[in-house]
Amino acid sequence: xxxxxxxxxxxxxxxxxxxxxxxxxxxxxxxxxxxxxxxxxxxxxxxxxxxxxxxxxxxxxxxxxxxxxxxxxxxxxxxxxxxxxxxxxxxxxxxxxxxxxxxxxxxxxxxxxx
Amino acid sequence: xxxxxxxxxxxxxxxxxxxxxxxxxxxxxxxxxxxxxxxxxxxxxxxxxxxxxxxxxxxxxxxxxxxxxxxxxxxxxxxxxxxxxxxxxxxxxxxxxxxxxxxxxxxxxxxxxxx
Numbered sequence: 001x002x003x004x005x006x007x008x009x010x011x012x013x014x015x016x017x018x019x020x021x022x023x024x025x026x027x028x029x030x031x032x033x034x035x036x037x038x039x040x041x042x043x044x045x046x047x048x049x050x051x052x053x054x055x056x057x058x059x060x061x062x063x064x065x066x067x068x069x070x071x072x073x074x075x076x077x078x079x080x081x082x083x084x085x086x087x088x089x090x091x092x093x094x095x096x097x098x099x100x101x102x103x104x105x106x107x108x109x110x111x112x113x114x
Numbered sequence: 115x116x117x118x119x120x121x122x123x124x125x126x127x128x129x130x131x132x133x134x135x136x137x138x139x140x141x142x143x144x145x146x147x148x149x150x151x152x153x154x155x156x157x158x159x160x161x162x163x164x165x166x167x168x169x170x171x172x173x174x175x176x177x178x179x180x181x182x183x184x185x186x187x188x189x190x191x192x193x194x195x196x197x198x199x200x201x202x203x204x205x206x207x208x209x210x211x212x213x214x215x216x217x218x219x220x221x222x223x224x225x226x227x228x229x
Contacts (some may be wrong), residue, residue: 004157033216042118043204045216056216090158102148103217105158 003027004106006091012112013081021076021109023091031096032074033103034066037088049074050096081113116141116207120220127195128228135190135223137205144210147188148217149179152202161203164188175199200227 004025013019025032034046048056049068063085065077074091088110092103121136139145149161162173169181179190188205202224206217 035216040221042221043206043217043219045218048216058216092158102160102163104160105150107157 004091004093004104006089006106006109008109009107010110010112012114013078014114015081015083017081018077018079020078021089021091021111023074023076023106025072025074025091025093025104025106027093027104029093029095029104030071031094032068032071033092033094034074034076035090035092037090037108039087043090047076078111081111083113086111086113116145116209116218118205118207118218118220120203120205120223122223123221124224124226126226126228129197130194133190133192133195133199133225135203135205135225137188137190137220139186139188139205139207139218141186141207141209146208146210147179147181148206148208149173149177149188149190150204150206150219152204152222154201158204161190195225195227197227197229199225201225 007022031050033048036044045058046060047066052068063080067075088108090108091106094103095101117140119138147164150158151161152158161177162171164171164181172178177192179188181188202222204222205220208215208217
């Protein structure tokens with residue numbers, strides 16, 4: 001058990017579908033993150049939430065829409081995705097407010113867009 | 115903005131060999147540095163981190179890394195690897211001064227240890 005869980009673990013969707021990825025952290029953290037891990041590319045930071053407010057949106061297309069209803073839950077809503085959006089989507093959490101806190105990662109959702 | 119470069123994308127070693135994985139970063143300010151490991155089928159886990167103080171940091175499973183500020187490097191080392199060290203290793207950097215800042219990762223090094 002990592003302390004950060006993600007569902008679903010695998011998702012296949014068509015370009016016209018709408019789906020959501022869910023992340024939950026059980027560590028008492030107050031900052032949460034979405035990263036994208038594509039083959040042969042570094043992990044890319046997508047969004048950062050601190051105290052349930054979005055503090056960073058790393059030039060991510062609007063077809064990705066994050067939501068953070070409370071400090072324990074983070075969602076990534078997906079709509080009209082493209083095949084190049086197929087990747088592993090990782091959620092992470094940390095105790096924000098300090099530079100000295102590491103991030104803890106979930107197992108990821110493997111997304112395939114057909 | 116910061117960037118991270120990992121020199122070796124694939125490394126193959128025999129058991130008991132010594133390991134050094136290179137990591138260089140580009141950033142003009144003060145940084146926090148991390149090495150994460152991803153074992154096959156598992157999530158990313160923190161191996162070790164450097165925030166300040168002694169530039170030689172020790173992590174889990176016998177790994178260590180040395181921060182050399184003048185070279186903007188944070189190389190990972192292990193004197194004697196085991197088959198169970200087969201994994202993907204990621205170097206990451208975070209600019210100091212922020213709170214909930216994202217990490218900037220390198221592309222990763224895929225390490226294979228042959229028995």
